[in-house]
Amino acid sequence: MIDETHDKKAVIAVVVPSYKVKRHILEVLAAIGPEIARIYVVDDACPEGSGDHVRAHCSDPRVTVVALPENRGVGGATLAGFAAAAEAGATVIVKLDGDGQMDPGLVPRIVRPILEGRADYAKGNRFHEIDELAVMPKVRLFGNAGLSFMTKLSSGYWDIFDPTNGFVAIDARVFRALPVDKIARRYFFESDMLFRLNTLRAVVADVPIAARYGEEVSNLSVHREFWRFLSGNIRNFLKRIFYNYLLRDFSLGTLYLVFGSLLLGFGVAFGAIQWIAHANAGETASAGTVMLAGLPVILGFQLVLGFLSYDIQAVPRAPLTRNLGD
Secondary structure, eight states: OOOTTSOTTOOEEEEEEESSOHHHHHHHHHTSOTTOOEEEEEEOSOTTOHHHHHHHHOOOTTEEEEEOSSOOHHHHHHHHHHHHHHHTTOSEEEEOOTTSOSOGGGHHHHHHHHHTTSOSEEEEETTSSGGGGGGSOHHHHHHHHHHHHHHHHHHOOTTOOOTTOOOEEEEHHHHHHSOGGGSOOSTTHHHHHHHHHHHHTOOEEEEEOOOOOOSOOOOOOHHHHHHHHHHHHHHHHHHHHHIIIIISOOOHHHHHHHHHHHHHHHHHHHHHHHHHHHHHHTOOOOHHHHHHHHHHHHHHHHHHHHHHHHHHHTSOOSOGGGGOOO
């Protein structure tokens, strides 16, 4: 159970995006514990009519069905549910998938860092326990490892893992401060949320959870979404660097990055040009030419490493909610 000594006024709401999960949704709702005050089932224009199914077969008075007129994707449905919960007065909002892969009994664990004032946003991490990895499909295991590194770069949260984990919780005040209209609506939602949270300097906590894999079928197309994730992370990385190191601040990290990139770029370009020219002429480059290409590469690489070290140390540590009103 949630330790109410941390926040006796906390109103916890759960948002359940619903799209092609009619088979599991009632079981998921039934497993949500009494510590949850409100439950919002978001019917994302589900072709199975999941919203009507819940209305007809779920008698839990905490449940409200939010029907969307058109499909908005998992991110759009989640944001619609978050908005409904925040407007109704929820203080902490949890997103729980309707396919049964997330254990509703872990909701108290996912909200604890927020209720204790240690974080503004919390997310599940299925990679914390080694034994749990044995049950994870190998495609997801290696895919998440690659996505985690890309998301660390793009979001600036170097101490988190499993970025696509959809089991998340957010302080309602932080949600209201987010530029909701700019957040990705489809499967890039969780990664984009982290980028947006970093622009606010919000604290994100990783919470160890166990994943459950059954007969549910994912609607995600790996081949189609791969390029969206890659382009989205590159775009967010460039935006974050501009916002944090050029627009809002000019720090030692900025100098590391600017001069490191210039030296590294010059060394690589000069070395490539000289190598091609000498190869075509059948000549061997002089020691001076090699040094003129190699030294900038070495210095530039060291400065870029210095920037990465600086960026890692710059991960937000002070919760944003300490400075936000009710």
